[in-house]
Amino acid sequence: xxxxxxxxxxxxxxxxxxxxxxxxxxxxxxxxxxxxxxxxxxxxxxxxxxxxxxxxxxxxxxxxxxxxxxxxxxxxxxxxxxxxxxxxxxxxxxxxxxxxxxxxxxxxxxxxxxxxxxxxxxxxxxxxxxxxxxxxxxxxxxxxxxxxxxxxxxxxxxxxxxxxxxxxxxxxxxxxxxxxxxxxxxxxxxxxxxxxxxxxxxxxxxxxxxxxxxxxxxxxxxxxxxxxxxxxxxxxxxxxxxxxxxxxxxxxxxxxxxxxxxxxxxxxxxxxxxxxxx
Amino acid sequence: xxxxxxxxxxxxxxxxxxxxxxxxxxxxxxxxxxxxxxxxxxxxxxxxxxxxxxxxxxxxxxxxxxxxxxxxxxxxxxxxxxxxxxxxxxxxxxxxxxxxxxxxxxxxxxxxxxxxxxxxxxxxxxxxxxxxxxxxxxxxxxxxxxxxxxxxxxxxxxxxxxxxxxxxxxxxxxxxxxxxxxxxxxxxxxxxxxxxxxxxxxxxxxxxxxxxxxxxxxxxxxxxxxxxxxxxxxxxxxxxxxxxxxxxxxxxxxxxxxxxxxxxxxxxxxxxxxxxxxxxxxxxxxxxxxxxxxxxxxxxxxxxxxxxxxxxxxxxxxxxx
Numbered sequence: 001x002x003x004x005x006x007x008x009x010x011x012x013x014x015x016x017x018x019x020x021x022x023x024x025x026x027x028x029x030x031x032x033x034x035x036x037x038x039x040x041x042x043x044x045x046x047x048x049x050x051x052x053x054x055x056x057x058x059x060x061x062x063x064x065x066x067x068x069x070x071x072x073x074x075x076x077x078x079x080x081x082x083x084x085x086x087x088x089x090x091x092x093x094x095x096x097x098x099x100x101x102x103x104x105x106x107x108x109x110x111x112x113x114x115x116x117x118x119x120x121x122x123x124x125x126x127x128x129x130x131x132x133x134x135x136x137x138x139x140x141x142x143x144x145x146x147x148x149x150x151x152x153x154x155x156x157x158x159x160x161x162x163x164x165x166x167x168x169x170x171x172x173x174x175x176x177x178x179x180x181x182x183x184x185x186x187x188x189x190x191x192x193x194x195x196x197x198x199x200x201x202x203x204x205x206x207x208x209x210x211x212x213x214x215x216x217x218x219x220x221x222x223x224x225x226x227x228x229x230x231x232x233x234x235x236x237x238x239x240x241x242x243x244x245x246x247x248x249x250x251x252x253x254x255x256x257x258x259x260x261x262x263x264x265x266x267x268x269x270x271x272x273x274x275x276x277x278x
Numbered sequence: 279x280x281x282x283x284x285x286x287x288x289x290x291x292x293x294x295x296x297x298x299x300x301x302x303x304x305x306x307x308x309x310x311x312x313x314x315x316x317x318x319x320x321x322x323x324x325x326x327x328x329x330x331x332x333x334x335x336x337x338x339x340x341x342x343x344x345x346x347x348x349x350x351x352x353x354x355x356x357x358x359x360x361x362x363x364x365x366x367x368x369x370x371x372x373x374x375x376x377x378x379x380x381x382x383x384x385x386x387x388x389x390x391x392x393x394x395x396x397x398x399x400x401x402x403x404x405x406x407x408x409x410x411x412x413x414x415x416x417x418x419x420x421x422x423x424x425x426x427x428x429x430x431x432x433x434x435x436x437x438x439x440x441x442x443x444x445x446x447x448x449x450x451x452x453x454x455x456x457x458x459x460x461x462x463x464x465x466x467x468x469x470x471x472x473x474x475x476x477x478x479x480x481x482x483x484x485x486x487x488x489x490x491x492x493x494x495x496x497x498x499x500x501x502x503x504x505x506x507x508x509x510x511x512x513x514x515x516x517x518x519x520x521x522x523x524x525x526x527x528x529x530x531x532x533x534x535x536x537x538x539x540x541x542x543x544x545x546x547x548x549x550x551x552x553x554x555x556x557x558x559x560x561x562x563x564x565x566x567x568x569x570x571x572x573x574x575x576x577x578x579x580x581x582x583x584x585x586x587x588x589x590x591x592x593x594x595x596x597x598x599x
Contacts, residue, residue: 063554070558089557146444153530153551154361163361171348171359174371177447177529177541180551184430184526191435192446 025053026250030064030077031157032181033106033200034239037270038077041258044266052250061157068242069093074251076242079106079157079200080164096245103258105273107228108161108235109201109209111189118142120211120220123234127166129196132173137194150185150197151178158182161237162198201228201271228273239272320574323567336561342369342568358532358543360552360562367565369572371534375449375542376573379524382453382538383460383517388510390457391464395506399472400494411469418462426526429455434527441539447529449542455523464513471505472498501595504588511584515577521546545573 028038035058042054059067061078068076069089082098090098110126112118118140121129128134129149138144151172152159159178163169179185182199189197190207201209201223211220214234227233247255257263264274326333327342345354346366356368394414398407433454434446443450475498483493499506529541530551549566556563 059554062556066554066557086557148445155552155554160361169363171357171362171366174355174357174533175531175541177445177531178543178551179530180525187431188447191431192438194444 025055026075026254027073028054028056028075028077029059029067029073031061031079031239032058033061033079033156033158034058034077034104037104037239037267037272040266040270041254041263044262045254045257049253052254054254060153060155061160062155065242068098068244074243075247075255078240078242079237080160081238081240082242090244094244099243099246101241101243101247101255101259102238102275103241104239104264104267105228105275106237106239107201107223107233107273108158108165108198108237109223110212110235111186111197111199111207111209113189113193113195114208115193116142116208118210120213122213122216122218123166124215126212127168127170130162130167130172130176131170132175135175143194145194148192148195149173149176150188150195151176152182152185152199153178153180158199162235165235165237225268225273229276317571317574320567320571324564324571326564327568330564333561333564336365337367337565342367342565356534358548360565365562367562368532368534369569371532372543372545372548372569373572374534374536375528375532376518376544376546378449378536378538379453379456379528379542379544380514380517382449383456384510384514386454387457387460387513387517388464391461391513392468392506392509394461395465395468395472395509396494396499399469400490400498414462414465416462417458418466420458422459422520422522423526425455425458426523429523429527443539445529445539445541447527447541448539449528450538452524452528452542453538455527456517456520459520459523460513460517463516464509467509467512468502468506471502471509474505475501504592504595507584507588507591511581511588514580514584518577518580519546519573521550525550545569549573 028042030038035056038056042056046052046054056077061076061080064073064076064078065082065086067073069086071093082100087098090096110121116137118137121140125134125140129147130151134140135147136144137147151162154160163172177188179188185197185199186207189195197207209223211222212234213220221227221233223233223235228236241255241258243251243255246252259275267274327337327339345356346364346368347354348357348359348366349364356370357366358368358371359366394410398410402410429451430447434451437443437451437454438446479497479501480493483497484490488496524542524544525547528544528547530543530547531541532543532548533540549569552562553566556566
């Protein structure tokens with residue numbers, strides 16, 4: 001019937017609102033990089049503490065921080081430090097300072113296709129690729145082939161980390177393709193001979209993570225447990241929990257457990273690095 | 279058909295009749311009401327772009343529609359860089375991308391779907407029809423994220439191998455994926471339109487000595503044209519709003535170009551990728567709702583136009599017969 005032709009396609013993704021937190025449900029929301037880690041923590045913790053419910057969801061660090069500001073989560077997982085502007089928003093909405101708790105270490109790996117001859121790149125070279133100044137592999141010692149660069153979507157903590165640390169806050173070139181999730185980036189790089197991508201080290205299977213030099217003259221360092229922990233690998237970062245004010249009750253118990261030996265052991269099992277104990 | 283006495287609308291009949299009439303009318307109005315409410319909600323969230331001083335500092339109509347320098351002193355460009363020291367929200371690359379992928383999808387889907395519908399309705403053996411029709415309709419049941427993943431992993435690779443494109447993920451890859459989602463919709467509606475052409479039309483045509491091909495092409499197709507057109511409008515609407523397929527298969531780079539083998543970033547994919555991240559009330563948030571409102575208006579105008587055209591065609595056909 002032509003009378004019923006009105007089609008509405010409405011897409012609303014990831015509503016961060018709602019505070020339907022039950023008496024004992026702790027909500028954890030944020031970084032996609034950390035969602036596997038968070039879930040593993042929650043499962044193990046819930047196994048040991050029946051009666052506590054912990055809900056872990058992803059969506060990206062930005063999503064988690066927005067949820068924290070809007071009051072939609074107890075703990076925000078973030079793979080980048082919160083910006084001052086965001087901390088200010090928490091203060092003005094909730095009247096409390098945000099509490100930053102580093103919980104694990106991670107390295108951002110730069111991937112190329114397995115068949116690529118490229119073994120290592122320097123940070124300025126990677127920056128050149130992603131800002132559009134270097135567009136051919138020939139300029140980097142590879143074949144005469146246009147570089148196809150993949151990035152994460154701009155709601156990802158990995159995106160922000162990369163933009164700040166590698167691009168020095170310059171804009172990505174317009175030709176850079178963005179994909180939802182590190183897994184999608186890894187898949188795309190695995191399928192594309194002339195491509196380059198970046199993401200968490202934990203995802204690096206089926207593609208090759210290249211060694212990174214801080215600048216032209218320094219040594220090329222492969223991402224590994226050792227090089228991330230001792231700070232030699234240039235693209236490493238801390239992963240954080242954020243809470244509004246000091247954590248208390250169930251939340252505090254969970255955070256303390258995560259920082260304890262059991263929680264830190266899980267970091268390693270999932271492919272991240274435990275914090276360096278001082 | 280037996281003789282059925284219809285109760286006059288809104289009057290008399292038994293209590294159950296009246297109740298049923300109220301329920302049916304209520305649900306019809308509920309659909310319209312929710313539509314209006316959705317539009318009011320989206321419009322309200324998009325409005326600060328026009329009214330709020332604070333939002334306009336970051337995003338106003340002129341920065342949305344005109345090129346902007348990336349840095350002070352640089353050449354003005356159309357750019358979509360919401361997370362940046364100077365956030366840039368150019369709508370034009372997204373608009374061109376959306377149209378580009380929709381046109382490509384419809385270009386492949388409509389001829390294929392209409393031809394398939396004509397075949398099953400006019401030429402196919404009954405048993406072929408019994409197999410083909412549900413099979414195509416089953417395609418509509420495949421979640422779009424699955425189609426998107428298929429495009430990302432398989433289709434993009436094939437196309438790149440065959441055509442040697444620089445970018446695996448581009449408007450053609452996404453458009454072909456989209457056409458998989460559009461085909462079942464167009465097919466189903468068009469097939470119904472062909473099937474509801476009175477048998478007497480065909481008999482008359484064949485009796486005049488026309489071949490079955492001439493009958494299908496010159497008699498059945500024109501008679502079913504309003505329905506086929508309605509199918510096309512529905513397909514267009516689906517293509518323009520589809521999200522997951524383009525998000526996964528198009529590469530999402532906001533490039534302003536008309537080349538079909540460049541990567542694209544559509545309205546719907548942008549909203550899906552970014553809405554989860556934004557702080558409620560920020561300029562970025564309002565810009566995303568502005569995109570939503572634009573998409574809504576675009577679809578609405580398209581349907582209105584389709585409706586008007588179908589009506590005109592119907593009148594013409596009735597006048598002719």
